[in-house]
Amino acid sequence: MINVGVIGVGMIGQDHIRRLTHVLSGARVAGVADVDLDRASAVAAGLSEGRVFESGEKLIADAGVDAVVVTSWGPTHEAYVLAAIAAGKPVFCEKPLASTADACSRIIDAEVATGRRLVQVGFMRRYDAQYRAMKSAVHSGEIGAPLLMHAAHRNPSVPPHFTSDMIINDSAVHDIDVARWMFDDEIASVAVLKPRQNRKAAAGLDDPLVLLLEMAGGVLVDVEVMLNAAFGYDIRGEVVCEDGVVELSESAGVVVKSAGRHAGRIPTDWRERFVRAFDVEFQEWLDDVAAGAEPTGPSSWDGYAATVVCDTGLAALRGGGREPVLLREQPELYRRAAASR
Ligand code: NAD
Ligand code: ISE
Numbered sequence: 001m002i003n004v005g006v007i008g009v010g011m012i013g014q015d016h017i018r019r020l021t022h023v024l025s026g027a028r029v030a031g032v033a034d035v036d037l038d039r040a041s042a043v044a045a046g047l048s049e050g051r052v053f054e055s056g057e058k059l060i061a062d063a064g065v066d067a068v069v070v071t072s073w074g075p076t077h078e079a080y081v082l083a084a085i086a087a088g089k090p091v092f093c094e095k096p097l098a099s100t101a102d103a104c105s106r107i108i109d110a111e112v113a114t115g116r117r118l119v120q121v122g123f124m125r126r127y128d129a130q131y132r133a134m135k136s137a138v139h140s141g142e143i144g145a146p147l148l149m150h151a152a153h154r155n156p157s158v159p160p161h162f163t164s165d166m167i168i169n170d171s172a173v174h175d176i177d178v179a180r181w182m183f184d185d186e187i188a189s190v191a192v193l194k195p196r197q198n199r200k201a202a203a204g205l206d207d208p209l210v211l212l213l214e215m216a217g218g219v220l221v222d223v224e225v226m227l228n229a230a231f232g233y234d235i236r237g238e239v240v241c242e243d244g245v246v247e248l249s250e251s252a253g254v255v256v257k258s259a260g261r262h263a264g265r266i267p268t269d270w271r272e273r274f275v276r277a278f279d280v281e282f283q284e285w286l287d288d289v290a291a292g293a294e295p296t297g298p299s300s301w302d303g304y305a306a307t308v309v310c311d312t313g314l315a316a317l318r319g320g321g322r323e324p325v326l327l328r329e330q331p332e333l334y335r336r337a338a339a340s341r
Pocket of ligand 1: 095
């Protein structure tokens with residue numbers, strides 16, 4: 001049984017605690033930490049053996065914690081991931097790995113110095129059955145070489161604190177990771193287009209945006225991100241290849257046909273749309289931890305590359321042009337990990 005400590009028990013932290021406790025096998029939540037101690041105590045009260053730690057650092061250092069989940073606010077991730085690496089403990093960090101490229105680089109340097117991967121980043125779309133089937137179709141060779149990908153990321157609404165920068169680094173970051181993973185390639189340049197504003201968007205929010213991601217190998221990916229879609233949480237993807245096309249299907253399990261119409265449910269949010277993907281993501285991570293193996297999921301390099309592409313997207317949004325993505329040299333540790341997948 002793996003004893004997991006969870007740092008940050010807000011919305012997604014509580015959802016991951018639910019799956020670790022009630023859905024998955026091989027783990028128990030042994031402790032929680034949060035700057036909001038009342039919230040941490042309330043969450044721990046719902047656990048059979050969960051302790052409340054005064055700080056994330058104390059949780060990481062505790063001998064009763066085998067592996068760490070970081071689900072606090074993005075700017076706090078770096079310190080916790082670095083502390084887990086220093087303690088030699090596996091750490092699952094929700095996106096973003098860290099909120100600046102320099103912070104991600106510091107994590108890479110610390111992990112590389114240990115000689116083994118300890119960090120997995122929470123890009124859960126890689127575990128979604130539809131995205132996995134799409135990647136297999138693209139790489140099967142049966143529909144020819146990929147040329148283009150069209151994607152859409154539609155949230156029904158966003159809270160008032162949401163900024164235009166967050167459209168890129170909080171939402172589009174998932175599409176950026178999907179593009180890198182789908183084509184096993186880096187993004188070479190980013191351009192951002194601004195259609196006219198959705199009337200439901202708050203003043204100053206550039207909603208929607210369209211990102212144009214040019215892969216190093218020449219595939220072009222367009223991503224519509226619209227955060228006030230109102231009708232539901234709608235994630236779309238279509239890869240156009242030389243001899244065929246593969247697209248994500250509607251996520252509703254069933255279609256009801258009645259009175260001359262057909263209808264299906266649209267998810268209300270990411271928790272509903274990606275519920276199974278999150279489960280598989282965590283089960284695979286736990287299985288790797290239990291085996292004492294390096295994690296096989298998204299790496300610190302993936303977290304770093306996604307953050308650099310987001311920063312490039314922000315520069316493109318401000319400058320209005322096409323910006324090149326400038327990555328540091330990839331350490332051998334991550335080349336080895338990619339080759340073994
Ligand atoms: P939230 O605000 O609901 O919860 C964050 C929690 O972290 C709060 O309880 C807060 O008190 C706590 N916290 C803040 N600073 C802390 C610190 N220094 N130490 C310990 N705890 C601290 O936010 P959320 O929506 O749960 O998001 C948390 C993280 O998960 C973010 O990085 C976000 O980007 C990511 N996220 C990922 C997905 C996904 O689809 N993969 C979805 C939502 C959120
Ligand atoms: C949120 O933070 C997520 O990570 C969701 O997966 C994403 O769809 C949403 O747009 C973000 O705000």
